[in-house]
Amino acid sequence: MPTRLLIDHRDAPRHPEKLHRPDNPGLRKPDWIRVRAPQHPVYHETRALMREHGLVTVCEEAACPNIGECWSQRHATMMVMGDTCTRACAFCNVRTGQPAALDSDEPRRVADAVAKLGLRHVVVTSVDRDDLPDGGAAHIAAVIRAVRAAAPATTIEVLTPDFLRRPHGAATVTAARPDVFNHNLETVPRLYPTIRPGARYFQSLRLLDEVRRLDPAMFTKSGLMVGLGETRAEIGQVMDDLRVAGVDFVTLGQYLQPTPKHAGVERFVTPEEFSEYAAMARAKGFLMVSATPLTRSSYHADADFAQLRAARLAAAAPGDTSDGLPADGVPPAALLVPSPSAEV
Numbered sequence: 001m002p003t004r005l006l007i008d009h010r011d012a013p014r015h016p017e018k019l020h021r022p023d024n025p026g027l028r029k030p031d032w033i034r035v036r037a038p039q040h041p042v043y044h045e046t047r048a049l050m051r052e053h054g055l056v057t058v059c060e061e062a063a064c065p066n067i068g069e070c071w072s073q074r075h076a077t078m079m080v081m082g083d084t085c086t087r088a089c090a091f092c093n094v095r096t097g098q099p100a101a102l103d104s105d106e107p108r109r110v111a112d113a114v115a116k117l118g119l120r121h122v123v124v125t126s127v128d129r130d131d132l133p134d135g136g137a138a139h140i141a142a143v144i145r146a147v148r149a150a151a152p153a154t155t156i157e158v159l160t161p162d163f164l165r166r167p168h169g170a171a172t173v174t175a176a177r178p179d180v181f182n183h184n185l186e187t188v189p190r191l192y193p194t195i196r197p198g199a200r201y202f203q204s205l206r207l208l209d210e211v212r213r214l215d216p217a218m219f220t221k222s223g224l225m226v227g228l229g230e231t232r233a234e235i236g237q238v239m240d241d242l243r244v245a246g247v248d249f250v251t252l253g254q255y256l257q258p259t260p261k262h263a264g265v266e267r268f269v270t271p272e273e274f275s276e277y278a279a280m281a282r283a284k285g286f287l288m289v290s291a292t293p294l295t296r297s298s299y300h301a302d303a304d305f306a307q308l309r310a311a312r313l314a315a316a317a318p319g320d321t322s323d324g325l326p327a328d329g330v331p332p333a334a335l336l337v338p339s340p341s342a343e344v
Contacts, residue, residue: 014095015261016097023261024260024261027264033293077124077159078113080107080110080124080126081136081139084098085099086198087130087198089198090194091255107142110124111151121156122154125158126161128161134163135161135163135166137163138172140158141175144156144178148177156179158182159184162199162204170210177215177218179218179219180221181219182222182223186224186225188230188238208245208246209246220245220247221297222251224251225252226254226274227254228265235252243284248286250281250286250291251289252278252289253292274291277289288307288311
């Protein structure tokens with residue numbers, strides 16, 4: 001019988017590596033970024049179901065501003081492999097430290113919750129598990145297979161770690177056949193040393209490209225935060241990099257500072273600027289784009305997936321391949337990566 005290892009974190013600091021950092025003063029949130037506190041009765045029912053099954057959600061751990069809306073519609077993003085991450089990203093509110101051993105019963109419990117919620121589409125994400133030989137790829141694959149067995153009609157989206165120095169991670173997850181493989185670049189390469197120091201920009205790109213090559217029919221997706229000091233040209237460059245990797249769907253949302261110890265918000269990007277980013281992404285050839293201040297990777301994921309499938313069918317034409325590139329596999333000139341100094 002599997003053993004569930006429970007750890008009491010109440011007396012441990014959530015982000016021990018940030019304790020001695022100076023505070024970053026927060027900017028006052030504009031009106032367009034504010035949300036109401038959760039009140040809908042279905043929100044509380046969803047929360048109770050998560051507790052009943054002993055599940056962790058990124059909605060709570062990452063302090064998502066959309067939790068009230070999503071949980072009130074029975075949409076929740078499962079976070080597997082525990083609540084403790086081995087990375088210490090400057091933007092993330094997920095607990096940092098030494099994780100517990102994997103719970104072999106977790107795939108069954110996730111699948112049971114998905115079936116009870118009656119989800120049409122589920123998003124499964126995870127903490128980074130650099131302590132595991134495969135980065136947790138086999139566990140994520142086991143969750144996918146369990147959900148398939150318990151809820152065959154449910155489509156599955158995974159939001160994975162980068163599997164840095166785990167060369168078979170992408171293949172293991174892809175072989176389990178999720179409907180969408182998502183991995184977020186999070187920010188522009190210039191900001192990686194301070195915002196995402198444990199990750200490597202080109203490793204994340206290679207991961208997405210590898211998934212496309214392993215299974216050209218699988219949808220791929222990635223997301224970015226804005227408001228950290230990036231420029232418009234840098235965002236355009238990242239979009240070009242993602243298109244060269246064959247990514248179908250890009251999301252952009254406003255970074256919100258979880259605590260004074262986290263990276264500060266440089267500015268709040270206006271809704272009008274988000275509309276401009278969305279137009280830019282569409283012009284670059286993405287099948288889908290979601291770009292609003294409150295956009296997050298799994299926000300409206302079920303509706304977005306339906307639109308994504310429809311967009312691929314609409315874009316299909318003689319000579320096209322299922323990965324969105326021409327039959328010869330060479331990206332058109334518009335998708336070639338410009339020099340970093342180029343205006344976008």
